[in-house]
Amino acid sequence: xxxxxxxxxxxxxxxxxxxxADKDEPVECTVDGRRExxxxxxLENIPANHKFAAKNLKAGDPIIKYxxxxxxxxxxxxxxxYVHVHNIESNRGRGDLQSSP
Amino acid sequence: MRDCFYGYPRPDGQVGIRNYVxxxxxxxxxxxxxxxxxxxxxxxxxxxxxxxxCQIAPDLAQTFKTLVGPGxxxxxxAVIVVDHFKEQGCTADDIAQEVAQSGKPVEVVNIRHxxxxxxxxxxxxxxxxxxxxxxxAQPREKTPLSKLIYGFNCGTSDxxxxxxxxxxxxxxxxxxxxxxxxALGAETTEMIGGEELIKARAKTPEVARTLLGFIERMExxxxxxxxxxxxxxxxxxxxxxxxxxxxxxxxxxxxxWGAKTIVGAVEYAxxxxxxxxxxxxxxxxxxxxxxxxxxxAGAQVMSFSTGGGHTINHxxxxxxxxxxxxxxxxxxxxxxxxxxxxxxxxxSLEEAGERLLDEVLDTCDGKMTKxxxxxxxxxxxxxxxxxxx
Numbered sequence: 087x088x089x090x091x092x093x094x095x096x097x098x099x100x101x102x103x104x105x106x107a108d109k110d111e112p113v114e115c116t117v118d119g120r121r122e123x124x125x126x127x128x129l130e131n132i133p134a135n136h137k138f139a140a141k142n143l144k145a146g147d148p149i150i151k152y153x154x155x156x157x158x159x160x161x162x163x164x165x166x167x168y169v170h171v172h173n174i175e176s177n178r179g180r181g182d183l184q185s186s187p
Numbered sequence: 188m189r190d191c192f193y194g195y196p197r198p199d200g201q202v203g204i205r206n207y208v209x210x211x212x213x214x215x216x217x218x219x220x221x222x223x224x225x226x227x228x229x230x231x232x233x234x235x236x237x238x239x240x241c242q243i244a245p246d247l248a249q250t251f252k253t254l255v256g257p258g259x260x261x262x263x264x265a266v267i268v269v270d271h272f273k274e275q276g277c278t279a280d281d282i283a284q285e286v287a288q289s290g291k292p293v294e295v296v297n298i299r300h301x302x303x304x305x306x307x308x309x310x311x312x313x314x315x316x317x318x319x320x321x322x323x324a325q326p327r328e329k330t331p332l333s334k335l336i337y338g339f340n341c342g343t344s345d346x347x348x349x350x351x352x353x354x355x356x357x358x359x360x361x362x363x364x365x366x367x368x369x370a371l372g373a374e375t376t377e378m379i380g381g382e383e384l385i386k387a388r389a390k391t392p393e394v395a396r397t398l399l400g401f402i403e404r405m406e407x408x409x410x411x412x413x414x415x416x417x418x419x420x421x422x423x424x425x426x427x428x429x430x431x432x433x434x435x436x437x438x439x440x441x442x443x444w445g446a447k448t449i450v451g452a453v454e455y456a457x458x459x460x461x462x463x464x465x466x467x468x469x470x471x472x473x474x475x476x477x478x479x480x481x482x483x484a485g486a487q488v489m490s491f492s493t494g495g496g497h498t499i500n501h502x503x504x505x506x507x508x509x510x511x512x513x514x515x516x517x518x519x520x521x522x523x524x525x526x527x528x529x530x531x532x533x534x535s536l537e538e539a540g541e542r543l544l545d546e547v548l549d550t551c552d553g554k555m556t557k558x559x560x561x562x563x564x565x566x567x568x569x570x571x572x573x574x575x576x
Contacts, residue, residue, distance in 0.1 A: 092350060102346050102429075104531050135346045135512075136429035149432075152349065152442075156380065156435035169431065176432035178379050178406070178416070 089113040091138070093124070095153030099141045100169050101126065106134040115140060129166040137169040149174050188544070190366050192335065192551035193327035195264060198290025202334040203261035204487045204505060204551045206325060207232045208318045210311065211258055213270025213279040214239030217298060220269045220307050228315040230323070232502045238569050239274060246573030251277040253456040253569045256483020257503050258286030258293070264322035265292040267314050269307065271299035292318060327553070333367035333463065337547065338486030338504060339443050340373060342474040345428025345494030349439025351511025351530040352492040357445035358540030359490065359547060360465060364447045367463045371486050372443060375401045376420055376472035380434030381441045389449045390464070397452040401469040420472060428494050443492065455570050456483035474499050475568030478506065488551055490543065498522040499566045500558035507546055507556050522557055
């Protein structure tokens with residue numbers, strides 16, 4: 087069975103995997119609920135329903151999901167890499183940054 | 188779509204979806220009396236809690252309104268307030284007096300005046316039996332959805348939350364509002380990161396300012412504790428479920444808001460206005476405290492959407508739980524009512540939304556939730572705004 091993922095908004099740079107998938111496996115991404123698909127090859131194993139990069143990202147780049155900012159890349163991230171707390175961080179509710187709604 | 192439910196009209200114009208006798212404990216020391224009555228007498232519901240003593244004035248005032256709220260909630264047909272302490276502004280008599288303004292029958296049982304816990308138990312149980320015989324003669328009546336306050340909340344979120352079950356809740360909110368009803372959400376923690384969406388959706392700049400003020404206050408309160416919110420939000424469960432930041436959690440949570448205008452914003456446990464539309468309350472992300480605030484505002488029914496599965500339910504505001512995570516549905520089926528995990532296999536939002544709406548309206552008409560069938564009462568939790576002294 088082919089793996090699938092959801093890119094919720096056309097501007098999003100991360101995708102949500104449906105189920106789990108392993109390194110080197112291709113994933114077919116639906117964009118904004120449409121069957122207009124984009125294929126991404128996973129560079130790492132991804133746990134069930136977690137995120138991976140749908141584009142190449144530089145450290146400091148905003149992470150976009152639902153068409154909105156959910157944080158920033160804390161290091162460079164390649165398309166197909168696992169995206170989670172180890173390589174992205176929140177911009178909010180922290181003592182070391184000015185909160186900027 | 189059905190445009191009505193069958194409920195119990197109250198003298199103040201609200202309409203209940205249940206006709207319970209409420210055993211309302213004034214302080215933690217009256218809890219056993221209330222709990223014993225609930226196990227003895229059919230159709231009684233407990234409101235018990237650890238507060239009511241040695242609280243600073245604003246904190247005690249918040250406890251007071253959070254106890255009066257369920258007393259006034261139309262799902263209670265009659266109320267028995269039990270206590271014997273004399274906390275200023277929050278005695279059993281103060282609570283009963285405020286609840287009685289709703290026009291429903293209310294009695295106070297003072298443990299000391301009755302001659303102790305056993306005498307108070309006897310009196311409370313006898314009153315509960317009498318109230319049951321009195322209020323249960325009332326039939327259900329056809330009621331327009333304009334009388335419904337649909338509460339919604341979420342917990343143990345994972346990535347399925349923003350993709351499946353929260354969207355179903357949003358869809359149901361929209362349908363209820365279109366039928367003239369009100370939907371009431373909360374959880375200020377999960378508005379952090381959603382400021383642009385709030386500004387775009389608020390009916391007036393004042394509503395937007397109030398909500399942004401809630402967020403600012405929440406962030407300041409966290410930082411004033413000398414800690415960083417990371418480490419507590421997102422929670423460990425959220426992170427295991429694939430949510431990386433509070434912003435991601437918030438935007439997923441806000442899928443529950445549907446697409447209608449935010450018509451008003453209220454403080455914790457305050458009643459909402461009469462206008463149809465989406466209402467929001469300032470509460471923490473803590474599930475029990477949050478739904479307790481919503482129930483105090485008069486919501487009769489609640490959809491609680493969860494990724495990891497949950498046992499949560501409010502004793503009086505009838506709580507039905509849904510998930511889009513099939514594994515959670517299978518593991519937590521004793522306390523979940525609706526499964527929408529087939530949304531990941533092609534079921535449309537409309538189809539899954541209809542399923543949830545049917546369950547909500549059936550529940551309003553009297554269909555028992557699993558929590559009701561199991562007589563589980565676990566999520567009455569009063570939010571505090573001060574220390575014990």
